[in-house]
Amino acid sequence: MHPAPSLIAFTVLSGLGFGLIFWLGLGFPYGDGWIAATFCALAIGLTSAGLLSSLLHLGQPARFLKAFSQWRSSWLSREAVLVVATLLTFGLYGALWTFGIRVAPLGLAASLLALLTVQCTSMIYAQMRTVPRWRTPLTPAIFLLSALAGGALIAGHSAVAAWLLVALAAAQIADWQFGDRRFAGSGTTLATATGLGGFGTPRLLEPPHTGGNYLLREMVHVVGRAHASKLRVIGLALATLVPVGLIALFPVGHAVAGVTVASHVSGMIVLRWLFFAQAEHVVGLYYGRR
Amino acid sequence: MTSLPASTDRSLGLVIDLDTCVGCHACVISCKEWNTSQYGAPLSDIDAYGAEPEGTFLNRIHTFEAVPDAADAPPRVVHFPKSCLHCDDAPCVTVCPTGASYKRQEDGIVLVNEDDCIGCGLCAWACPYGAREMDQTAGIMKKCTLCVDRIYNENIPEQDRVPSCVRTCPAGARHFGDLADPASDVSILIADRGGFDLMPEQGTAPVNKYLPPREKVDLLAPLLDPVPETQGGFLGWLDRALTRL
Numbered sequence: 186m187h188p189a190p191s192l193i194a195f196t197v198l199s200g201l202g203f204g205l206i207f208w209l210g211l212g213f214p215y216g217d218g219w220i221a222a223t224f225c226a227l228a229i230g231l232t233s234a235g236l237l238s239s240l241l242h243l244g245q246p247a248r249f250l251k252a253f254s255q256w257r258s259s260w261l262s263r264e265a266v267l268v269v270a271t272l273l274t275f276g277l278y279g280a281l282w283t284f285g286i287r288v289a290p291l292g293l294a295a296s297l298l299a300l301l302t303v304q305c306t307s308m309i310y311a312q313m314r315t316v317p318r319w320r321t322p323l324t325p326a327i328f329l330l331s332a333l334a335g336g337a338l339i340a341g342h343s344a345v346a347a348w349l350l351v352a353l354a355a356a357q358i359a360d361w362q363f364g365d366r367r368f369a370g371s372g373t374t375l376a377t378a379t380g381l382g383g384f385g386t387p388r389l390l391e392p393p394h395t396g397g398n399y400l401l402r403e404m405v406h407v408v409g410r411a412h413a414s415k416l417r418v419i420g421l422a423l424a425t426l427v428p429v430g431l432i433a434l435f436p437v438g439h440a441v442a443g444v445t446v447a448s449h450v451s452g453m454i455v456l457r458w459l460f461f462a463q464a465e466h467v468v469g470l471y472y473g474r475r
Numbered sequence: 476m477t478s479l480p481a482s483t484d485r486s487l488g489l490v491i492d493l494d495t496c497v498g499c500h501a502c503v504i505s506c507k508e509w510n511t512s513q514y515g516a517p518l519s520d521i522d523a524y525g526a527e528p529e530g531t532f533l534n535r536i537h538t539f540e541a542v543p544d545a546a547d548a549p550p551r552v553v554h555f556p557k558s559c560l561h562c563d564d565a566p567c568v569t570v571c572p573t574g575a576s577y578k579r580q581e582d583g584i585v586l587v588n589e590d591d592c593i594g595c596g597l598c599a600w601a602c603p604y605g606a607r608e609m610d611q612t613a614g615i616m617k618k619c620t621l622c623v624d625r626i627y628n629e630n631i632p633e634q635d636r637v638p639s640c641v642r643t644c645p646a647g648a649r650h651f652g653d654l655a656d657p658a659s660d661v662s663i664l665i666a667d668r669g670g671f672d673l674m675p676e677q678g679t680a681p682v683n684k685y686l687p688p689r690e691k692v693d694l695l696a697p698l699l700d701p702v703p704e705t706q707g708g709f710l711g712w713l714d715r716a717l718t719r720l
Contacts, residue, residue, distance in 0.1 A: 186600070244594015244614025251573035251591055258478045261597055262572035314566065314677055315603045372676045373603070375539070380493075380671045380685055384541035384551040393503075393535035393557075396528050399608045403596060467674070468605035471537055471557065 186316065187406040188461035191241040196306060197453050199235030199268075200328065202228050203299040204336020206275050210296030213340045217285045224340065225279030229272065236268060260312055264305035271298040303332045310460075317371035318464045323360040330356055331424070331453055338428060338446050347432045350449075354425040357456065361417060368465050368475065375470045389473030404466035405474050413463055416455055424452025479568055483583035486655035487621055488561050488682035489641065490664055494689045495648035498538055498554030502640035502649060506534040506558070506619075509639035513624050515589045516613035531610045533619045534558040534640055553688055556649070558640070559606035559619035560673065560681035561585045567598035567607060567618075576616070583655070583682055584621045592616050603677045626651075654682055 205228040208214075214224065240246045253269070255262040275295035281288055307328035310319040330353040337346035375389075376382030427448040435441045465475040510533055511518040520530035535557055540550040561578075565585050568576045575591035576598050578584070587598075592615040599607040599616065607618045622638035625631065635642055641649040652661035661684075664670065670684035706714060 242595065244596070244609055244616075245592065248573070248591070248593045251575075252593055252595070255572050255574050258569045259572045261570065261595065265572060309570075309597065312570070313600060315601060373674055377674050377676055378603075379539055379553070379555060380673060380687060381539060381541045381551070381553055384553075384688065385543035385548075387539045387541045389537065390540040390552060391538035393537045394529070394532075398529050399531070399611070400599070400605045403599065403609070404605070466600070467603045467677070471605060 186461045186464040186466060187403050188458045189242060191238045192461065193454060193457045195235045195239035195242070196328070197235070197450065197457050198231050198238065199306070200303060200332040200453070201335040201339065201450065202230070202232030202235060203271065203303050204332035204334070205231065205339050206271065206299040206336070207296045207333060208336050208340040208342055210275065210278065210292035210294075210299065212287065212289070212292060213337075213342050217282065217287070219283075221279065221287075222283040225275070225282065227339070228336075229276065229279070232268070232272065260305050260308040264302060264309065267298060267302040267305055271295060271302050274298055300329065300332075303328050314371075315467050316464045317367040317373070317467075318364045320371075321360070321363065321367070323356055323363070326356045327353065327360060331456075334425075335446075335449055335453065338442070338449055341437065341442060343432045343437055343442075347429050350425040350429050354421060357421060357425075364463075371467070373467045373470070375473075378467070378470045389471075392472060400468055401472060405469040405472055406462060407474060408462075410462060413459060416459055420452050420455030420459060422452065423448050424456055425449075427452070479563075479565060479578050480580040483563070483579070483655070484581050485653045486561075486563070486583040486682045487626070487652070488583070488654045488661075488684075489558070489621075489638065490650040490652070490654070490661045490670060490684050490686060491556050492648040492650070492668075492686040493553050493555065494686060495646045496536075496554040496556060496644075497646045497648070498536055499645065500536050501643050501645060502556060503532060503534050503536055505639045505643035507532055509622060509625070510617075510620070514620075516610055516615055516617070518617060519610050519612035521611055531608045531617050533606075533608070533617060535605075551688060556640075557604060557606070558683075559585060559621075560604060560679070560683040561619075561621060563680035563682060564678060566601040566603075566677075566679060570597045570601045572597070584623055585618070586620055586623065587616050587618055589613075589615050603674050603679065604681075621651075654684065 209224055209228055240249060252262055252265045256266045278288060278291040278295050304325055307325035311324040313319050330349055334346055334349035334353050337349055375387045379387050381387040428445045431441055431445045469475045507518055518531040522528050537555045537557060539555055540552045542550045561583055565578055568578050568585060573591045573593055575588045577586060594609060594614040596609055599609060607616050610617050625639060626636050628636060637651045641651045650661050650664060652659045654661055656662060665684050668686040670686050672681050673685060
């Protein structure tokens with residue numbers, strides 16, 4: 186799949202934002218007034234930046250309001266509805282908290298809504314039977330763990346963040362282990378795609394067109410996979426190992442926290458790039474590529 | 476509503492004969508011509524006269540070869556038209572966040588309401604067949620409409636009230652009809668020839684069916700057998716005599 190910068194920015198930034206909303210909703214970090222206001226503004230800023238970036242992905246961004254209508258059937262629509270519900274709930278909670286009134290049930294509601302939103306985002310990918318690498322419970326697990334870990338890092342909840350990062354690393358490694366075999370395990374081959382298996386081993390003789398097309402650009406992205414194994418190590422180290430090491434070695438402080446968060450976010454960008462770039466869509470079979 | 480109908484009154488669709496298709500791409504061109512000039516956004520071309528031309532098409536013809544295991548057996552070359560299969564369990568419909576993508580209850584055709592499409596591209600991701608293409612100029616999703624503006628169109632002659640690709644195919648490789656009606660021509664054809672689904676394991680329950688290539692029957696081969704070296708009768712004697720001379 187094409188690793189669109191707008192989608193990478195959206196999933197990483199909004200993941201961080203909703204993760205931070207989760208911890209703020211539970212009352213972390215403690216402190217009223219400008220501390221609460223700063224953190225709440227940061228969470229809303231991250232989430233909104235992600236959402237604006239997702240609008241860039243649309244062919245007709247001005248019609249985005251229509252996307253709120255199909256929540257009964259579509260994960261993308263559910264995500265849109267939950268994003269607004271989360272931000273409204275959290276906005277009210279944050280505003281009250283700024284003035285020293287922390288309404289715990291309202292915060293808890295915002296926390297739960299934030300988790301549900303991340304779950305819906307991940308299900309947009311995990312539901313795709315056409316992309317076997319994504320179709321696994323590990324996809325929502327990774328999205329939720331990275332959101333929770335990133336949010337905990339920003340909220341300064343270091344000990345919890347370290348454990349969540351370890352869990353994220355484990356889930357990511359498991360996903361790669363199983364994911365590399367999942368396309369073959371899906372049962373979809375050029376033989377089932379063409380029905381020509383009875384005549385021998387099918388292969389593409391002539392593509393339907395000499396130029397490119399939308400399908401090839403969007404779904405048969407093979408550029409950059411050559412460096413995938415190196416990028417996996419780099420991404421995993423920056424996103425999880427370096428932050429865990431920094432948390433373990435250094436006392437809590439703003440400077441260390443800044444480096445930790447920067448490392449985690451850069452690592453997540455690499456991992457999210459791989460999430461798209463390594464995902465193989467079955468339509469590639471018709472073009473003799475994966 | 477992008478929920479799928481529980482059942483459809485009819486299942487209009489195509490039956491594509493992989494034995495007969497000669498790979499001429501006439502259906503590609505006629506599809507583009509009809510669908511770029513009729514309802515909705517045109518099917519745009521990008522860099523049409525430049526170095527890297529490309530465009531939006533609703534129907535594309537791949538050519539595959541099936542290589543048999545036996546070393547001396549020749550590969551089987553098959554031209555393979557591919558367009559929307561109007562699936563009964565269409566994943567492109569249920570992922571749509573706006574309700575633009577829908578399957579009609581009355582005839583099973585899967586359509587896009589272009590005024591509601593936000594161009595998120597999720598339906599194209601959900602389709603295993605590559606049947607949907609986002610138009611780069613219009614920013615909305617285009618797909619085969621089964622020429623819904625021809626098949627019910629009383630302003631055109633009755634013989635033209637079939638999809639443009641079917642009407643134009645010079646080899647008769649494309650057939651249109653109600654696949655839910657067991658007495659229809661297309662249903663009989665499917666039963667006779669062993670029509671099959673593409674990627675059945677994807678669970679899309681496609682309406683369109685493909686007919687497999689027939690076993691090779693070469694009518695000309697017996698007539699083209701080489702003349703035997705040894706001949707009897709007068710000509711044989713003459714041949715032998717002249718050879719000895």
